[in-house]
Structures are given as structure tokens and as C-alpha cells.
Amino acid sequence: MNTRTxxxxxEPNRLRIVELLRDRPHSVNEIATxxxxxxxxxxxxxxxxxxxxxxxxxxxxxxxxxxxxPEPFQQLDDxxxxxxxxxxxxxxxxxxxxxxxxxx
Amino acid sequence: MNTRTxxxxxEPNRLRIVELLRDRPHSVNEIATxxxxxxxxxxxxxxxxxxxxxxxxxxxxxxxxxxxxPEPFQQLDDxxxxxxxxxxxxxxxxxxxxxxxxxx
DNA sequence: CCGTAATATTCCTTGACAAGAATATTCCCA
DNA sequence: TGGGAATATTCTTGTCAAGGAATATTACGG
Numbered sequence: 001m002n003t004r005t006x007x008x009x010x011e012p013n014r015l016r017i018v019e020l021l022r023d024r025p026h027s028v029n030e031i032a033t034x035x036x037x038x039x040x041x042x043x044x045x046x047x048x049x050x051x052x053x054x055x056x057x058x059x060x061x062x063x064x065x066x067x068x069x070p071e072p073f074q075q076l077d078d079x080x081x082x083x084x085x086x087x088x089x090x091x092x093x094x095x096x097x098x099x100x101x102x103x104x
Numbered sequence: 105m106n107t108r109t110x111x112x113x114x115e116p117n118r119l120r121i122v123e124l125l126r127d128r129p130h131s132v133n134e135i136a137t138x139x140x141x142x143x144x145x146x147x148x149x150x151x152x153x154x155x156x157x158x159x160x161x162x163x164x165x166x167x168x169x170x171x172x173x174p175e176p177f178q179q180l181d182d183x184x185x186x187x188x189x190x191x192x193x194x195x196x197x198x199x200x201x202x203x204x205x206x207x208x
Numbered sequence: 209c210c211g212t213a214a215t216a217t218t219c220c221t222t223g224a225c226a227a228g229a230a231t232a233t234t235c236c237c238a
Numbered sequence: 239t240g241g242g243a244a245t246a247t248t249c250t251t252g253t254c255a256a257g258g259a260a261t262a263t264t265a266c267g268g
Binding site: 131132133143144146147148150151165166167168 | 212213214215216217
């Protein structure tokens, strides 16, 4: 797992954009209106999200429709699963580990 | 979903720490050794992770054993599921949306 | 209690990045 | 083809966070 996805989602307004796009694709102006943000900031955030591979653009006339890109979210899900697989193991390991430490 | 978890994981060295702790809990020095980081930086990153709720501390003698905290990861997983549920819907919606735009 | 191992904290400098304002670009349509 | 709508880019400024170095704190063992 790389940090690009996390960095992209670490910014509150970007996270709001992503959650808005979860429902359906939106144009830049739609996003700005719904989230009460200024258009240039929305464009800039969309560039960030685009560079991180989280969204794709679809030009329609002068508008640009932004939509979510599934892959990074799938990757994130896979990464999380790698934790949950070792989760119960890890939890029980804590006791074992602490005991071992206390004994020296 | 809040951005605290994402911010915490957006830093490369912190992500490495988390992935190290996925296997089993580690002391500060163990982390520093494994990841070839200086101890103060490891401590600082662990404070960040702790404030974000991603890790817990267990003192054993002078050592402090850090372990992952499941909840934030579970939350993240829940959040991701909210995407995947609307994923197929969203994908097919894109075409519909684009067509609608083109038609005005 | 003292020395030392283990960890935490402070101070400083530097780089990244977000918002605002202004401007540039793109592209349709009359 | 020129005007306006939609979006992107640039520049500046302020804030925040990371790393390095040094130092402080904590807590065990002798």
C-alpha cells in the first residue's frame, strides 16, 4: 500500500468531494454548489484526486464530469483485509507478547 | 468518516510502522531498528498514531509496547463498504449521466 | 539512591500544501 | 467569429508537519 490514496483522502474537502461522488458523478460546478466551495478550489482538489487516481474525467461540452475510480478503493479494501486476517491472531498475540516482555 | 485516520496513514514512515505492527506488537526500539529510523522520530510518529486512535500503549518495565487498535480500521472498512454497495449502480449511472448531459 | 536503558519532548529549520484573488484556457453557440 | 459559460492555472500568503539535534523524563537493577 502506498500513501497516495491516504494523502488524497486526508484533506477534509477532498473527502467530502469523494463522498459526494459516491452517489453519482458530478460536474465541477455541481460539486462547488453542493459543498459550498469556490470553483477554483474544487478544480484544484479534483486535480489532486485525479493525480492520486481516485477520479476520472469525462468531458461533456464545456463541462467536465468527475466520477470515482474503483481501483484505489479496491486496493484499500484488500489492504484492510490483510489486517483483519491477522486480527484475532494479533489480539491474542498481545497478551503473549506482554507476558514474554515481563519475564525478560 | 473523518480525516484523522487518513492523515495518520498518509505519512510513509507511519504507514510502515502500522504495517509492522500488523504482524505483532513492537517496542519503540524494535520499530526503530526494523525500519531504520531514529528513535525520537519513531516516538513522535507513535504519538501521532496514538492521537489518531490507531495504536495503544502497554508499558512493560521501561519499554512501551505499541499495538494496533482495531476500531479505526473497522470503521474504515465500513466506510469502504458503503462505496462498494453503490459501486455497480454508480458505474452504470455514469453512462446514463453522461448521456443526459450530452442531450442538455 | 545512582547509573543506565528506554522513551519522550523541545527547539529549530525547511518543505508541502490549502485558500484567496486574479487571470487564463477551453469550447459551445448565436 | 466573438461572447459567455465552465473549468483550469498562477501567484501569493499563512499554516502545519516532519526531520535533526539536543535534552528531558521515566523506571528498573544493583
